[in-house]
Amino acid sequence: MASYDVIIIGAGPGGYVCAIRCAQLGLKTAIVEGRETLGGTCLNVGCIPSKALLHATHMLHEAEHNFASMGLKGKSPSVDWDQMKAYKDDVIGQNTSGVEFLMKKNKVDWLKGWASIPEAGKVKVGDDTHEAKNIVIASGSVPSALPGVEVDNEKGIVVDSTGALELPKVPKKMVVIGAGVIGLELGSVYARLGAEVTVVEYMDAVCPGMDKDVQRTFKRILEKQGLTFIMGAAVQGVETTKTKGKVKYQLKSGGDENQLDADVVLVATGRKPYADGLGLDALGVKLTDRGQIATDGHWATNVNGLYAIGDVIEGPMLAHKAEDEGMAVAEVLAGKHGHVNYGVIPGVVYTTPEVATVGATEDALKAEGRRVKVGKFNFMGNGRAKAVHQGEGFVKIITDAETDRILGAAIIGPSAGDLIHELCVAMEFGASAEDVALTCHAHPTYSEAVREAALACGDGAIHS
Numbered sequence: 001m002a003s004y005d006v007i008i009i010g011a012g013p014g015g016y017v018c019a020i021r022c023a024q025l026g027l028k029t030a031i032v033e034g035r036e037t038l039g040g041t042c043l044n045v046g047c048i049p050s051k052a053l054l055h056a057t058h059m060l061h062e063a064e065h066n067f068a069s070m071g072l073k074g075k076s077p078s079v080d081w082d083q084m085k086a087y088k089d090d091v092i093g094q095n096t097s098g099v100e101f102l103m104k105k106n107k108v109d110w111l112k113g114w115a116s117i118p119e120a121g122k123v124k125v126g127d128d129t130h131e132a133k134n135i136v137i138a139s140g141s142v143p144s145a146l147p148g149v150e151v152d153n154e155k156g157i158v159v160d161s162t163g164a165l166e167l168p169k170v171p172k173k174m175v176v177i178g179a180g181v182i183g184l185e186l187g188s189v190y191a192r193l194g195a196e197v198t199v200v201e202y203m204d205a206v207c208p209g210m211d212k213d214v215q216r217t218f219k220r221i222l223e224k225q226g227l228t229f230i231m232g233a234a235v236q237g238v239e240t241t242k243t244k245g246k247v248k249y250q251l252k253s254g255g256d257e258n259q260l261d262a263d264v265v266l267v268a269t270g271r272k273p274y275a276d277g278l279g280l281d282a283l284g285v286k287l288t289d290r291g292q293i294a295t296d297g298h299w300a301t302n303v304n305g306l307y308a309i310g311d312v313i314e315g316p317m318l319a320h321k322a323e324d325e326g327m328a329v330a331e332v333l334a335g336k337h338g339h340v341n342y343g344v345i346p347g348v349v350y351t352t353p354e355v356a357t358v359g360a361t362e363d364a365l366k367a368e369g370r371r372v373k374v375g376k377f378n379f380m381g382n383g384r385a386k387a388v389h390q391g392e393g394f395v396k397i398i399t400d401a402e403t404d405r406i407l408g409a410a411i412i413g414p415s416a417g418d419l420i421h422e423l424c425v426a427m428e429f430g431a432s433a434e435d436v437a438l439t440c441h442a443h444p445t446y447s448e449a450v451r452e453a454a455l456a457c458g459d460g461a462i463h464s
């Protein structure tokens, strides 16, 4: 039995970042992980592999659609799907071994296996029980089940996001259930690879909760890229044969049950917290009514010395939110003041174009009765974007009508996921749109569009 200041359960972005920060702050730290590699869902079967496939297929799209007009003539590349998956696996390997290196560098012990918490202050891994002054649960989330739909990633007909990264071949027809982040990112990958992709979504807009202007533009652009959408449709079940799936859905507007045939059905209808096998029931850990571990403002559960962060607690299920909580709880455990500003957590969809949002939406603010001003600038007026065939989309900044303080922003366009951080920093500093507008932005960059949107909150953008 070993004794630690902190044992962290789960080595995803929340857990491993927490471990590094604990070690940096002088705490004797161990991390428990049952997977063969560190990095959790994000590095092994989530954010990182999907970005590798998005990158490779974006290159293909560029070659097929934009090379000729730039004078790059010749045959488009053909797809070697096994090689593309090998490239993705290599990217995963580089990242997961990077995390292992960081654990060693920071002298964090990796306890290999699946953890349980037999009593407060104790963590059991395999046959060994370890003592810890504090325990941090960072066990993440898993895809949530849809009634009437049985996912079988091995069989490869009805798959979740994990199965969709390992399909034996590119399907001819794919049905995606759910027009959320996962459905649109992976749907884009397969559409670019030549699959006929139909997305079935219960709500009337893609990415529920997102800025309405962005939702409309995003759907229109994806349609132009070849995705078909069936909106306002509730999937009720999927039947399978040996080689095909049949998706049954009912339109909310009424009518008979409809069905769609597919070689592969991707279920992307959300994720749920995962804490199986930890023994939370026996410990008396309080959960929220949505099944998340309930925590206070310092990520403490109702059990002494037991903390929780990331997807397993409330808030957006995002790697960077988990990372921030990981750092903050480490500070708390080291007797410092950990803090996360939940009002400034960006959300990004890594399609082409990218979509990125932060803070409040225009609609939510108006519903609260706030007087707001909106500054918008289209990438069509941005020279750099046009030079790289990415003139679609816009930057939108929402400010308080009286104080000009930035309350939220939404971007759809080139490198939106990077551009959004200028506005995140501005919001952290309580900046006004004028502060951004008065900051010199290099030409020619995409970030000039951010400045133009800020100018549009005042006397007007220059290039529109």
Ligand code: NAI
Pocket (backbone or CB within 6 Å): 047, 146, 177, 178, 179, 180, 181, 182, 183, 185, 200, 201, 202, 203, 206, 207, 208, 233, 234, 235, 236, 267, 268, 269, 270, 271, 316, 317, 318, 347, 348, 349, 350
């Ligand atoms: P999501 O919650 O983003 O979207 C699920 C969609 O499925 C919703 O639009 C919902 O209305 C729809 N839906 C639910 N039941 C349905 C039914 N019976 N018929 C038709 N449509 C139905 O969930 P998603 O995309 O699975 O992602 C899960 C989590 O992972 C999210 O919290 C997301 O933020 C996170 N994630 C983030 C990424 C990023 O930051 N780029 C990438 C991938 C995942």
